[in-house]
Each structure stands twice: as C-alpha cells, then as structure tokens.
Amino acid sequence: MKKLLDEARKNKIAVGAFSVGNMEMVMGAVKAAEELKTPIILQIAEVRLKNSPLELMGSMMLAAAENSKVDIAVHLDHGLRVETVDKALKLGFTSVMFDGSLLELEDNIKTVKSVVARAREYGATVEAELGVVGGNEGEGKKHDIMCTRPADAERFCIETGVDALAVAIGNAHGNYPVSPVLRFDVLEEIHKKTDTPLVLHGGTGISDEQFRKAIKLGVRKVNIATASFDRLAEYAKAYCDSKDKANYFELSAAEVQGVYENAKKHIKVFSFID
Ligand code: 13P
Numbered sequence: 001m002k003k004l005l006d007e008a009r010k011n012k013i014a015v016g017a018f019s020v021g022n023m024e025m026v027m028g029a030v031k032a033a034e035e036l037k038t039p040i041i042l043q044i045a046e047v048r049l050k051n052s053p054l055e056l057m058g059s060m061m062l063a064a065a066e067n068s069k070v071d072i073a074v075h076l077d078h079g080l081r082v083e084t085v086d087k088a089l090k091l092g093f094t095s096v097m098f099d100g101s102l103l104e105l106e107d108n109i110k111t112v113k114s115v116v117a118r119a120r121e122y123g124a125t126v127e128a129e130l131g132v133v134g135g136n137e138g139e140g141k142k143h144d145i146m147c148t149r150p151a152d153a154e155r156f157c158i159e160t161g162v163d164a165l166a167v168a169i170g171n172a173h174g175n176y177p178v179s180p181v182l183r184f185d186v187l188e189e190i191h192k193k194t195d196t197p198l199v200l201h202g203g204t205g206i207s208d209e210q211f212r213k214a215i216k217l218g219v220r221k222v223n224i225a226t227a228s229f230d231r232l233a234e235y236a237k238a239y240c241d242s243k244d245k246a247n248y249f250e251l252s253a254a255e256v257q258g259v260y261e262n263a264k265k266h267i268k269v270f271s272f273i274d
Helices: 002-011 023-035 054-067 082-091 105-121 150-160 184-193 208-216 226-241 248-270
Strands: 015-019 040-045 072-079 095-098 125-130 164-167 198-200 219-224
Touching: 002 015, 002 219, 015 023, 015 072, 015 226, 015 248, 023 040, 023 054, 023 226, 023 248, 040 054, 054 072, 054 082, 072 082, 072 125, 082 095, 082 105, 095 105, 105 125, 105 150, 125 150, 150 164, 150 184, 164 184, 184 198, 184 208, 208 219, 208 248, 219 226, 219 248, 226 248
Parallel strands: 015 040, 015 219, 040 072, 072 095, 095 125, 125 164, 164 198, 198 219
Antiparallel strands: none
C-alpha cells in the first residue's frame, strides 16, 4: 500500500479503499479500477469476518490483486486484535490497520509500534487511527466523534513509524443522518505537522467537493464501505423485483454492476477525473 500512497502523494490524488464482503464486490471494484486504469485498495474490516471469513475472503482478494491489470493493495481494515492482524499478514495481506483509537494515547502508541515491527517482517504497511471516527464499523455501540489533536498526530507518527494515519475530523462510519460538517481546519493543522499520508474513513455521504478539499489537505486514502453494500443490495433488489423468478447468474451480475458503478464514481472523484 505504501507504493500506492506515495504515488498518490506525487499525483496529488487519493486512492479509493473499497470494503468487500463477497466475490461480486471484489469483481465490481476491480472492474472499475481496471476500466479507469487506477490502483485501488481492497479491504475488509475485522467485524465483517463473521459474514465473510478471512481465509475465504482474503484468498479471493489476494487472487483478484494478483490477476488484476492495475496495482491493488489488500488491506485489513479496523483490525481490533493483534491475532487478526497476524492472520492477515500470514495470509499475504500487503497492509493492515490496527485500530487502537479507543485506547489511551500511550497504549495506542505502544500497540501500534509493535504492529509496525511485526508488519515490517512481511514487508507490509500499517495504518492506525487517532481520535475517534464516529458511528461504528458493523453493529453495536455507535462511537461519538472525537477530533484528532494535531500535536498528538505529530507525536504518534514519529513514535510509531506508522505508514498511514486515519484522522477524525467530523467523519463517521455509516450513512450520515445529516450532511457531515468536516473540520478542515483540524485536517490542515495535522497535515502541517506530519508528512504521513492521511486516511479519511466514513466516505459514504461525504460530498465530492469535500473529498477533493480533503485530498488537497493531505488525505491519500479514502474508505468507502456502506455505499458499496447499499448499492449492491439496491441493484440486487431491483433485479429481483423486475422478475417473476430470479436467476442466480443475473442476480450475481446485478450485484457486480451496483458495486462497479459506486466504485467508478468514487475513483473519478479521488483521481480528479471529470
Ligand atoms: P462508510 O461505511 O461510511 O463508507 O465508511 C467506510 C470506512 O471508513 C471503513 O473503514
């Protein structure tokens, strides 16, 4: 992933990181990336592994990356346990996130530092989170947003040696109940204090204008999950509603199409393609 983030920095764009949960999601995202000749990141969060087991999904994501015409990083999103991070690294993921955002700063630094050391043995990249992104990734308790403190970000990046930092600037996972108000002033301060590529989580519902402003202020990876899952479900429903008897193969194609349309739209925004 480091290579993709370095190229994105050079080209002043961001890489789209698309969450996947089945084969159709992988195929839809890869189809969009290949059509636009743009690298992407395929990712899966630890909370999603109960629906899409790591060994199965991970192998599929890795096979898609190996066979793709564009560069694709395979990333564990929101790793919550060091054991899961280890499993992903052993499987061949080229990048892992350890989410210690709910830990005290010192504990977050300590744990991420050890994850960075582990990942280096595999030549993999590490993302961490500082501050708290709102909502939640999966079911359960929704977290309140706590903006990243720029001074903490500077210290965190230096002490952990992390490759990418997820920031909290008013963004949240899931569909926003009202349009998000992003703290670009906070993002700008963080960007001034660290060269580390920044990651914007909670991409669903953020406007094109906001994305592009955030990219100008150092965001190099943007996470999209809910919009992909929602588009897949909508396209699948529309297909089933249009038929008296649904056909599996047509249903599968509709799912790919929904994810493809969503990924294509976002890649264009993140790559400044009009
Ligand atoms: P959304 O579900 O809001 O797109 O957020 C995705 C995300 O940040 C995954 O980590």
